[in-house]
Amino acid sequence: MKILFGRIGYETNTFAPGAANLDRWAPNGLLMGDDIFTQFRNTPDYLGGMIRAAEDCAVELIPSVAVHDIAGPRLTKEAVEYVVGELVRVAEERRSEYTGICMMLHGAGCAEDTDDLEAYTLERLREVVGPDMPITAALDLHGNITPKMVELSNGLFGCKQYPHIDMADAGYLAMNTLIGMLRGGVTPQTALVQLPLLVFKMGHTSVEPLKSVTEYIADYVDKHDLIDATFFQGFALADVPCVGASVVVVSENGAEDAAFEIAKYVWEKREQMKADEFPMPDAAVDLALAELKKPGAGYIVINERSDNAGGGAPGDGTHLLREILARDLPKAIFGYIYDPEIAVLAHKVGVGGAVSGLLGAKTDELHGTPIELRDAKVCALSDGNTVYVTPMYAQVPVCYGKTARLRVGNVDIIVTQILYDQTYDDRPFLLTGADIMQYQIICIKSAVHFRAFFEPRAKAIVTTDPPGLSTGKMSAYNWDKARRPIYPIDLDTPFDLLS
16 A cells, blocks of 8 residues: 655745745755655654654555745745646656555645635645545644635644644544545544634643643543544634634544534633733833843743744844844844845854844834844854754754854844744754853744743743734734634624534
């Protein structure tokens, strides 16, 4: 038995200006063939779980393509046609060898010509293999799940935790269920209930209300002998008809009833899922300094959630950095800010040299104004190649391109040539020789995923939410295409399916 597998992930923030070409989508390149095994075997990624399940069941895998689920504006048509085209090419060339397909698909992908990248990808695969070949998919917790995705697949399996420390579990279950289908032992049904709900709360599943929701669903799966059930929080920063939370159940019996019952439980907690309020950078720094004075050792993390590249923001905002520089805080480090111009210039002048120029805020005015550097000292340089240690992507390689650590007054700043997602762990700092244990204030751009690495290590975490494309402030967005009514935009939203 052979199974075709691959990874096509992308999370689209439709409020982000412009369009993302292939270089933005896959800044470290598109993985093909055996390189997929090399990069993902024995990792906590979705594909790591798929590979492990296949090896446990003595099933041979045929690798297709793999691209990390970067976030950003709508993908260009050309980028989608290239990546999906490569998937289809492998599917066609190896068609006689495999009897099933298992994919990682994010769930919230959009392109210039489609609001549903996942359904489009599945449609292209169906054109190759027909309607009867089993196809399963592992999805991100933030997918905006559509009926078309359900119709074109034989099982959708989401990760359950945020941070997504259980991606390998979702990949394993998607592959294991597919193998069960191919061997005749499993006949799953998939049920979808779309909730008229935008989840604006941070969504961290180790705190309420998502902690209770996650535990309730896990218990429900066990008690009712389901194959899987996922509460997809959805990705609210997409102005598309399918935006919103949903419940997906995969089971051999009673999938629809289970999906409705779980959806009812979630809906009753909707008021607890409204947006959190976080301070602006000046107040956030005050809070961080207050935490620093409390008994105990360790550094304080300030996370700038509104310029989170993992949510489609540009990663070059200056709101928090400007506040840190204005106070000239000792033992403070900022990492990272995306500015290829300054990163390349730092490499040109070399270690010990000085850099002058405008740093950051070159994408738009929403994320601040550029900071004028005057003879910023170049402390260290790196080619940007490292390997994640975060529990989310441990052992997966990543490259930030030319990277520099600059010093302005007391503050160190990590500047990168490549925008490769949010800061997940200490690698962007360490690759320039900066040991964060030697600092007191660590400033990063991320919403929640950073917590997988930093929360067990930091003395305290303070979140700031200045203007930005991934802000948690609902008033910053205007949805024209979203189905209405939808909570909490419309506070009196009914959910008639459960009445």
